[in-house]
Amino acid sequence: MIIVITGPTAVGKTKLSVALAKIYNGEIINADSTQVYKGMDIGTAKVTKEEMEGVKHHLLDIKEVEEDYSVFDYQKDARCKIEEIKSKGKVPILVGGTGYYIKAALYNYIFNREEEKKDYNALSLEEINSLLDNYDIEVDKNNRRRCERLLEKLESDTYQEQNDFELLYDDVLFIGLTTSRDILYKRIDQRLDDMFINLVDEVKPFYIKKYKSKALQTAIGYKELYEFFDNKKTLKEVNELIKQNSRNYAKKQYTWFNNQMDIKWFNVDFDNFNNTINEIVSYIEKKQN
């Protein structure tokens, strides 16, 4: 059995994951693209040592903020961890909100090999598009990243059409935590306000060291604060911006979950989280028999 716990930010995935790990003798594999970085703790709402309650966690803090990490790496790392945990007779529990990472790890996603990677920086979008015109394939023509990637794929010798969405493992349980949009947005706002001062302290050293890595320029909470330190925005504006970006992020997560994966959703009981845990445990029991 492999358990996947996902859902938008701020619904309680961490709490649930630890509870399930203890019940099922599991180990947790992080499935959040920003939590792999050391030092990005507050803004990513990373589990604390205490919250782990002795449960083993993997793929957290495995990279320095200046380093880059991507789905490609995650796919390898996560699959490796899954095997490792299984071989110990324990249950791997993937936890996180990065749907793409989860999908790449568990489904038959085939990325180009390392040596087939190409650099198209010299080409303009138009030029890339005209190269893509040689192939009879639908293109997201304004999306440079996807165009480059697609071209790279088409130009590689090993290119083959992939049969989509084939799960590589048997017995995977996709569990999603959800709540109404209203409540979710309120929780997102509240959480940010609670962590805000600490977040500022967390980001400041990175800014002072002039770090401009991918991790810091894309992660919500970090990129916005850089604008504050650059004197482009006030703290209040940044606070609002982070909230807005977080809400948009949650929305996009739902788009992914609803269209890319088959997830069993559970409405979280925030007043009594044990109810939610029990509900999910009985779902798992039922599934196992």
Place this chain on the structure above:
RNA sequence: GGAGGAAUAGCGAAGUGGUCAAACGCGGCAGACUGUAAAUCUGUUCUUUCGGGUUCCGUGGUUCAAAUCCACGUUCCUCCA
């Protein structure tokens, strides 16, 4: 009290007689997603039984035709007292 200026869709803002249900930006909603995914990109956003219907502060007027011109009123801003 006097002199000017402004009022446009959720917000900001173009438009100054017909091609205006009204550019553009933001926000909202939805979607895509095979090595940056907390990223990147796309669609949509008055209303409708898809024929149409009701809009540009209000009322009245000019005109074949008004968001656009005129009159009065309302609110707001600036300047002078």
